[in-house]
Every structure is written in structure tokens, then in C-alpha cells.
Amino acid sequence: MTAFQQLIDAMRAGRDWSGMGDPNQARELMAAVYTERYHGAAHHKDRYQLRANLQKKEEAASYAGWITADNPTSGAYQGTSFVWFPGAGGSIAVLVIGTDGFGADSHILGRPGHGRRLRALRALHQGRLWVKPDLLDLNSRVPETLSADWPAAEPALKTYGQVIYAAIPVQTSADANAVEDLLDLFFAEHGTPLTGKARTRWDKRQQDIAGAIFPSFDETHVLSLLKERRFLILEGPPGTGKTRWAIRLAEQIGGVTQVQFHPARTYEDFIVGLFPRPASNGLAFEVRAGDLLHANQAAATAPHVLLIDEINRADLGRVLGEAVMLFEVGEAPRRVRLPQVPDGHPPELELSPNLLVLGTRNTADRSIARMDLAIRRRFAFIPVWPDLEVVAAEGVDFAVRLFSDCIHSFAEYADDETLWLVPGHAYFLDPRPDLDPTDRPARVARRLELELLPLLRDYLDERLCGGATEAIAGLSDRISSTLMGLR
Structure with missing residues (x-):
């Protein structure tokens, strides 16, 4: 049995673990886990100390774990630590901030990537892992519910x-994966x-x-959702292939x-409007049906798709007008009276x-106002993110390396709003794959x-990057240096 498996067994046993009350046994077990899983060199091992205060008494705040x-x-100590609290019927494995403050780990806790990875792990563990919404919040507690x-x-x-x-209850062997994730993330x-x-x-x-x-x-999931939900928007950063995907999906319908x-798009263009036309005595007006x-x-x-590219670049409230109430799914059909009635259409x-x-x-277009909430709730939204596999498939080594650097820089340093600016994979692909493949790198x-x-x-000049400005500027410099080295 591995040392880590022994640790999981101790956590599952909680206050019934045979080592309860013997801090040396707990420290020896944790030391064995460290040696087994992590680099054993002294300059790494000496970065941490093992603390253990395990007592069989129910009223004791027993704990054991690693701190810097x-x-x-x-x-009291500063910084982050991995700790487990033994209880009745199991333990709770946590990432915790020392009661003396953030200390030297403030750069970890304040970096968006740390919280983003924890939220990703929460999703991977189907919500069993709890993550505090604001990692720097020292006022709120773990919800009693x-x-x-x-x-x-x-x-x-x-x-x-x-x-x-961050916390995960440890009650069964299935919880070992979540404990591994928190432990490995900490180190x-x-x-x-x-x-x-x-x-x-x-x-x-x-x-x-x-x-x-x-x-x-x-694609299969989105196609199914489009058929079910009827009104759907693909949203994402530039260069992620949203229009290409939309055309492909629509053609399958x-x-x-x-x-x-x-x-400049108007209600008259999209719904119905009066348009002038030449007549024998000057100008006349005709009623024209719009795109909808x-x-x-x-x-x-037969099924038909109205594909609206760059839907957020128009003033949707004005373009849709009263027709916005028609975009409802699962309700009795609604009707609106048209201000003008074109030939061949009902009133x-x-x-x-x-x-x-x-x-x-x-999502990178900040020149357009946010979508009206009354309109937003009538559509389902599917995010379309950059895809590293697409770039890797082309086999241009420096493009794969720079794209990975780009993705990492945004994921690690950008807040949630700035993350929507991350450039898509199209920027790292051959714009003319039909030409000589030997010239593809150029x-x-x-x-x-x-x-x-x-x-x-543009992102930097428009000050769109917030706290990630320095990281994105560094990314730009690394890309420039790489390209200069290729000449």
C-alpha cells in the first residue's frame, strides 16, 4: 500500500484513526507521502513544515497538514496550507489561509488562475469540491447548509x-482523487x-x-440544443471559428x-418597413418584408435557420422592437400586429x-453596449473557446508553443471579463492551407x-486587460522575439 493510500485511509477513519493522539505518527505519514509524490531534494523539502494536532476528543479542533x-x-501562521480535519465518520481536506494573513502567498491567492483551476476542479468533481467564490474573502465562512x-x-x-x-469531505475511497488534486495543486x-x-x-x-x-x-450537443431551444447564440473571443461553426450547424438543419x-441595422431592415421607390409622379413608398x-x-x-452573424453589433432593442416577445420557447405561440403589412404576409x-x-x-467587442437582459434571457448561449488541438494538428512547432503561451497567460492572469479577449486558434493557423505546405511556417x-x-x-492601448496588462504585454514581447528569431 502506498503512503498516499495510507493517508486516505487515515482521513476516512477520521477520529477513529489509530494514529489519533500521536502527532509523530501523523507527521511520519505525511513525510512519507511527500517523499513518494514530490521531489525529495532538500532545497524543496525544506520549504515546508509538518504540523499535527490530532486529538480523540470531539471538542478539540484537530488538524494535520503542510504549511510553508x-x-x-x-x-498562527501566514500563507496557504493543505490541511485535513478529522471528524466523526471521515475527515475534511482543505486548502486554507493561515490565521495570520496571506503572507508571501498573496500572489497565489490574488492570481485569477489559482481560483480558475479550483473552479475547474469543482466542475470535474461535479460540485462535491467546495470553492469559496472570493478566495481573498476572510469574512464569510463555509456555508452551514x-x-x-x-x-x-x-x-x-x-x-x-x-x-x-476550498474543501472536500473525505468519506469514501472515491474521494481520493479530489484529495490528490488539492494536494498536487498546493505543491x-x-x-x-x-x-x-x-x-x-x-x-x-x-x-x-x-x-x-x-x-x-x-457539435452534436450544440446541434441538439439548437433544435430543442430554437434560439441560440455562439459567443466567444475573436478567431475561434464561431461563424464557421454557425454556418455548418445551420446547413445541417x-x-x-x-x-x-x-x-446601422434597423427595425425596417429586420422586421418590416416603408422604403421609397421611383414612380411616374415622383416617389412612392412600398412595404418590404425584413429578414425575419x-x-x-x-x-x-420545413426547418429553416435564420443565421445572424455579429448579433451584438446592432441595437437589438431597436432592431427587434415588439417582436422580441415572439422569441419564447415552450409556450403557446404569440403574435404581434405589424405596423405595415407586406404583400403575401398576414397582418x-x-x-x-x-x-x-x-x-x-x-465577446471582445467592447464598443457595443451589453445585450439587453430581456433579450438575453430569450436565447441560450454556448461559449466557443480557443482549441489547442486544431493548432497542433497543423504541426507548426513555434505556433503551438506560442499558442500554449497565449492560453496560459490569459488563463493565469486575466479576470473573468478579460478572459473573453483571449485570441482564438485562427490567429495561429495557416491562412492559406491550399498553398505550398513547405511555406506554411512563413x-x-x-x-x-x-x-x-x-x-x-489594441488590447493594451485601449486598456482592456486590467490586472493582466503586464502579463499580456510580456506575451506580446515573447511573440515578437520569437518571430524575430525566425527571420
């Missing part, structure tokens, strides 16, 4: 509940390399985490009416059940220089 070595050997179902360790939760920021964040099978596992786990942060586009929105009416008429007998507009609306939305390099770098400069 730059703290005193007893009493949640901890009521955990192993009974009330004294520890009462004493340390405000400084716990990885503190610069300690893993060894052997533990390293192989963590490398794979990091791929899973990246996949949870940037989920891949599942049936007929397609494609339009592109822009600031044409698409709705085409959907009368009231009712959307055909065969009509599906598929839009695309560029074409990709030109694209990075003429398209990606200006985009990053």
Missing part, C-alpha cells in the same frame, strides 16, 4: 471556517515538482483542468437565411415552430505579426 517553512513552528453533510468536525470548522477557501503552486506516476497523473490532470476552463466545442448585424419575415415564411413547411406575425435563430457574438509567422500582434497592442 518560513512560518514559526507553532501558533453544505458543512451539515460533511464529517462532524465542528470545532475545526468553527475555528478555521473563515479562512478555508505545484509552490513550485515543487512531482515525480514518477504522480507527475504523469498531474500532467494529465492539468489537461483536464484546461479542458474545463476552455471546453471544446461539441435545412434552409438558411444569413444576415450580418451592424450599428422572409426566414419565417421559408420555415412554413399579424407569429413565428413558425420550424424557424430556428442562430447568432454569433464576439505564412503563419506573417499572420502572427500582421494580425495577432496588432490585436494585442
